[in-house]
Amino acid sequence: MPDPCAFVSADPLDVAALEAQVAATGCGAVLTFVGAVRDNFDGRPVAGLDYEVYAEMAVPVMEQICAEVAARWPGARVAIAHRTGRLELGDASVVIAVATPHRGAAYDASRYAIEALKARVPIWKRESYADGAAWKANEGPHLPSEDKP
Amino acid sequence: MDEVTHIHVDVRWFAVLRERRGCDRERVAVQAGTTVAALYERLHPPGPAGRLPVLYAINHGYADPTSVLRDGDEVAFVPPLGGG
Numbered sequence: 001m002p003d004p005c006a007f008v009s010a011d012p013l014d015v016a017a018l019e020a021q022v023a024a025t026g027c028g029a030v031l032t033f034v035g036a037v038r039d040n041f042d043g044r045p046v047a048g049l050d051y052e053v054y055a056e057m058a059v060p061v062m063e064q065i066c067a068e069v070a071a072r073w074p075g076a077r078v079a080i081a082h083r084t085g086r087l088e089l090g091d092a093s094v095v096i097a098v099a100t101p102h103r104g105a106a107y108d109a110s111r112y113a114i115e116a117l118k119a120r121v122p123i124w125k126r127e128s129y130a131d132g133a134a135w136k137a138n139e140g141p142h143l144p145s146e147d148k149p
Numbered sequence: 150m151d152e153v154t155h156i157h158v159d160v161r162w163f164a165v166l167r168e169r170r171g172c173d174r175e176r177v178a179v180q181a182g183t184t185v186a187a188l189y190e191r192l193h194p195p196g197p198a199g200r201l202p203v204l205y206a207i208n209h210g211y212a213d214p215t216s217v218l219r220d221g222d223e224v225a226f227v228p229p230l231g232g233g
Contacts (some may be wrong), residue, residue: 033233054161054163055159058232060210071168082232094232094233117232117233119230120162121233123231123232123233124163124231126231138229140233142229
């Protein structure tokens with residue numbers, strides 16, 4: 001049974017495992033994006049984060065993004081994993097591993113995947129501060145579907 | 150006397166809307182022919198800045214606001230996204 005190209009996990013993400021999953025001898029480049037929990041938002045100290053995920057929809061949308069990457073960059077192999085639940089500072093919230101025959105496509109495909117995830121995948125982030133918490137929306141467009149070039 | 154046909158849909162609530170609504174899912178009776186946008190207008194929990202703009206999802210895919218609901222649909226009103 002092949003590894004899933006996209007999944008959500010309540011457990012810490014295994015970056016090395018995702019890299020190994022996309023690696024292939026035909027790919028000369030492996031590039032991994034790791035989103036990490038930052039200690040501040042606009043200078044306001046962040047104590048931690050909670051991610052809420054509509055898993056039944058998030059995974060199909062992430063899989064759709066994987067398919068778009070494979071279509072746009074022939075030979076590209078991609079895996080996307082997102083955490084759900086409570087995260088502490090420095091924890092990896094998302095990992096996107098990409099392997100491509102040559103490195104140019106790896107940078108482009110990696111960027112495409114994270115921007116598409118932020119714009120389309122039904123996941124929400126609640127930042128905790130010393131004096132409260134707030135749901136934080138991503139900057140940029142929230143698009144229901146693939147952005148046409 | 151006119152008879153109005155009702156169907157049932159499952160509504161999923163997330164994030165700030167879940168907090169305001171006070172539940173994460175509910176089964177709702179709607180008049181046949183109701184659009185997903187009209188259902189949100191009917192159900193949306195009020196907030197300090199009025200109605201939160203959302204994307205509409207039906208059966209795990211994004212849907213046009215004018216999409217007509219069908220019996221058994223799962224509907225989600227998607228607040229501004231925060232993934233990644």
